[in-house]
Amino acid sequence: MKKVLRDIVIWLIAFIFLGIIIHFLNLDNREKNKDLLIIGYDDTFVPMGFRDSKGNPVGFDIDLAKAVSKAINKEIKFQPIDWTMKETELRNGNIDLIWNGYSINDERKKTVAFSNPYLKDKQVVITKSNREINSLKELKNKSVGVQAASSAMDAISSDKDLLNSIKGGAPILYESNNDALMDLDSGRIDAVVADEVLARYYMNKRGKDKYKVLKEDLEEETYGVGIRKDDKELLNEINYGLNQVIKSGEAKKISEKWFGEDLIYKGES
Incomplete structure (x- = not known):
């Protein structure tokens, strides 16, 4: 009986010590990993975040995230995700940030905390530089691609006056x-409506x-980084x-690299 009790005590002590060791190992791992941020992105979203011919993540948001991580002394890892599940991935802790042309809106603010806006975007009309089209009114009876x-x-569907004025009453x-830009080049259409x-990006290329x-322009929006609501420090x-x-x-240089223009949000109304 004494031997059995002694063995039980030894096993209990060993179990307690094992638990203590695992606890401190986990603390150490968390300490090591707290400076690593997992960024969720759609790896097909040109030019914000996508993969090059070698499979490496590239794009405007990729470059910006690298610059920001350097400024705050953090390591980053880019994690491709199903974009329709981005908020779920964030909530479940599979990623730390949503960073990939993520539009700021009131609906998303209900579940996600947003960084300050960093990029302005809008729906714009593009035409050939030699065409006599300089206003939305001059799109009357013109063919528009989208x-x-x-x-x-x-955006174009919500502007009924514009929609009814273009050729065929529909884009x-x-x-x-x-x-669409290829057909604009060839003269098959007169203008294209697209995200700026x-x-x-395509114009620059x-x-x-x-x-x-x-x-x-038709509609404006801004992009921000999505963060869990309780991650106030981050x-x-x-x-x-x-x-x-x-x-x-x-940031201006990164914007000019990808878009040929400075589209960085600076707080304009």
């Missing part, structure tokens, strides 16, 4: 903005002097980092 199921399609639908950030963007750090890279002019 990517199907896009924010641009929503011509395309699978991509690049397809996407439009600037194809030769931006060939195009012009009308001064009138929210403050991200805002600090964004402020640093914007003040230094680094």
Whole structure:
């Protein structure tokens, strides 16, 4: 009996010590990993975050996230996610940040904390630089292209006066903005409606002097970083980092690299 009791005590002591060791190992791992941020992104969203021919993450938001992480002394890992599940991934702790052309709106604010806005976007009208189209009114009876199921399609559909004035009373639908711009180049259509950030990217790649963007736009929005509502310290750090890279002019350089223009949000109304 004494031997049995002694063995039980030894096993209990060993179990307690094992638990203590595991506890401190976990603390150590958490301490080591607290400076690693997992960024969730859609790896097909050109030009914000996507994969190059070698499978590496590239894009405007990728470069900006790297600059911000350096400013706040954090390591980052880019995690491709199902974009429709982004808030769930964040809530479940699978990622720490949603950072990939993430539009700030009131509905999302109910479940996600947003950083300060860092990029301004709007739905714009692009036409050839040599065309005599300089206002929305001058699109009357003109053929207008738009990517199907896009924010641009929503914007043009909500402007009934514009919709009714264009040729056929409806835009011509395309699978991509690049397809629409190809038809604009060939003269098959007169104008394209698209997200400015996407439009600037494709214009920059194809030769931006060939195009012009009308001064009138359809809808405006801003992009921010999505963070769990209870991660207030991380929210403050991200805002600090964004402020640093914007003040230094680094964000401007990244914008010009991808869009050929400075689209960084600076608090304009």
